[in-house]
Amino acid sequence: MALKRIKYQGFRNLADAELEFADNFNFIIGKNGAGKTNLLEAIFYVGLASSFRIREEQNLIRAGEPFLRVDAETENMRAIVYFDGQKKKLTLQGNKVTRLSNYVGWQGITILSIEDIWMVRGTPSRRRAFMDWTIAKTSAVYLSNLIEYRKILRQRNRILQNGGDNKDRDVLELFDEQLIKTGNEIYHERADFLPKLKENITVFGQELGLQELTLGYCSSCPDMKLNHDILKRVRHRELIVGHTLVGPHRDDLLFSINARPLRSFASEGEERAGVISVKLAEAEILYKETGKRPILLLDEVAAELDRDKIEVLLRLLKGQVFFASTQLPNFSKSNRTKDRFFSVERGVFEISSEN
Numbered sequence: 223m224a225l226k227r228i229k230y231q232g233f234r235n236l237a238d239a240e241l242e243f244a245d246n247f248n249f250i251i252g253k254n255g256a257g258k259t260n261l262l263e264a265i266f267y268v269g270l271a272s273s274f275r276i277r278e279e280q281n282l283i284r285a286g287e288p289f290l291r292v293d294a295e296t297e298n299m300r301a302i303v304y305f306d307g308q309k310k311k312l313t314l315q316g317n318k319v320t321r322l323s324n325y326v327g328w329q330g331i332t333i334l335s336i337e338d339i340w341m342v343r344g345t346p347s348r349r350r351a352f353m354d355w356t357i358a359k360t361s362a363v364y365l366s367n368l369i370e371y372r373k374i375l376r377q378r379n380r381i382l383q384n385g386g387d388n389k390d391r392d393v394l395e396l397f398d399e400q401l402i403k404t405g406n407e408i409y410h411e412r413a414d415f416l417p418k419l420k421e422n423i424t425v426f427g428q429e430l431g432l433q434e435l436t437l438g439y440c441s442s443c444p445d446m447k448l449n450h451d452i453l454k455r456v457r458h459r460e461l462i463v464g465h466t467l468v469g470p471h472r473d474d475l476l477f478s479i480n481a482r483p484l485r486s487f488a489s490e491g492e493e494r495a496g497v498i499s500v501k502l503a504e505a506e507i508l509y510k511e512t513g514k515r516p517i518l519l520l521d522e523v524a525a526e527l528d529r530d531k532i533e534v535l536l537r538l539l540k541g542q543v544f545f546a547s548t549q550l551p552n553f554s555k556s557n558r559t560k561d562r563f564f565s566v567e568r569g570v571f572e573i574s575s576e577n
């Protein structure tokens with residue numbers, strides 16, 4: 223479903239405004255610091271009630287303002303997110319939504335940005351976050367299991383940290399039970415999701431010139447199953463280090479081309495093409511699961527690609543696209559009459575004469 227318009231107040235450097243979008247490509251062009259990423263972030267925020275850049279949500283509110291608010295409208299949905307630095311209020315179709323898992327997913331959104339390179343180069347937690355969010359976008363059950371799992375983990379770790387005496391050990395057994403139950407629910411959905419991701423990654427990789435781009439899963443539990451035996455085996459070490467050593471929170475994804483890890487063998491351009499393939503795969507899965515194309519937010523993605531790859535990329539993008547860049551990519555405008563071109567300066571957007 224395409225975003226028809228959004229209205230934002232108090233969001234970062236964006237001057238309060240209402241913008242209407244094209245159903246296909248929306249190009250957002252402006253200098254460094256103009257507000258391009260901020261607009262993408264506002265769209266993402268109203269879609270998923272979280273940001274792709276920061277943990278401190280207070281920073282989203284424009285300096286000196288008491289709150290932020292973003293309203294979004296598609297053909298048949300209306301969503302509002304309000305945040306005053308303490309409290310977040312979510313609304314769908316005018317109704318208050320109290321659970322995050324009931325809000326996420328009202329609109330599919332996939333962001334591709336230059337930062338995604340950390341999905342290859344960064345720590346396992348980056349890759350897990352990608353996997354968890356992608357599954358959560360189509361499964362409210364997954365998201366609530368994940369939230370529950372993290373809660374159990376925090377409590378279990380606290381006991382491990384001051385562990386030792388018998389009373390604690392009894393409580394630990396209770397938490398083991400919960401960890402196994404919720405952990406296996408998470409494993410179950412991951413095992414379902416991974417083959418789909420793998421299949422799509424290879425297809426997009428090929429389009430972008432990568433031979434045999436593929437995906438492996440490194441699990442801390444054999445066959446992605448958590449049980450009492452495994453926990454017993456690591457118990458002694460867990461009491462020494464003071465945290466839970468096995469389970470879905472300890473696993474990792476491994477991207478490779480030609481059977482070699484992407485992070486240690488690929489060129490920079492290949493790494494970028496690899497990451498773009500992963501994100502396009504995510505969008506394709508969202509489409510297949512929901513029947514609706516997710517909105518694609520592209521932040522300065524083309525900057526590192528050669529011209530041929532940019533053309534392939536533009537051809538591969540389906541559905542509504544927000545393409546932010548300091549420069550308009552090189553392409554023929556003749557078949558882009560339905561697209562909309564915005565220029566942005568100091569947080570103010572204008573429909574540009576390119577149109």
Ligand SMILES: Nc1ncnc2c1ncn2[C@@H]1O[C@H](COP(=O)(O)OP(=O)(O)OP(=O)(O)O)[C@@H](O)[C@H]1O
Pocket residue numbers: 233234235252253254255256257258259260261281282283284285548
């Ligand atoms: N809470 C805030 N209040 C006011 N201004 C903010 C806030 N948060 C960020 N900004 C400012 O918003 C400006 C625009 O940021 P943004 O990341 O959108 O730029 P950009 O157009 O994507 O630039 P680049 O091309 O460098 O990526 C920055 O100068 C930043 O300092």
Ligand SMILES: [Mg+2]
Pocket residue numbers: 258259260521522
């Ligand atoms: Mg930016």
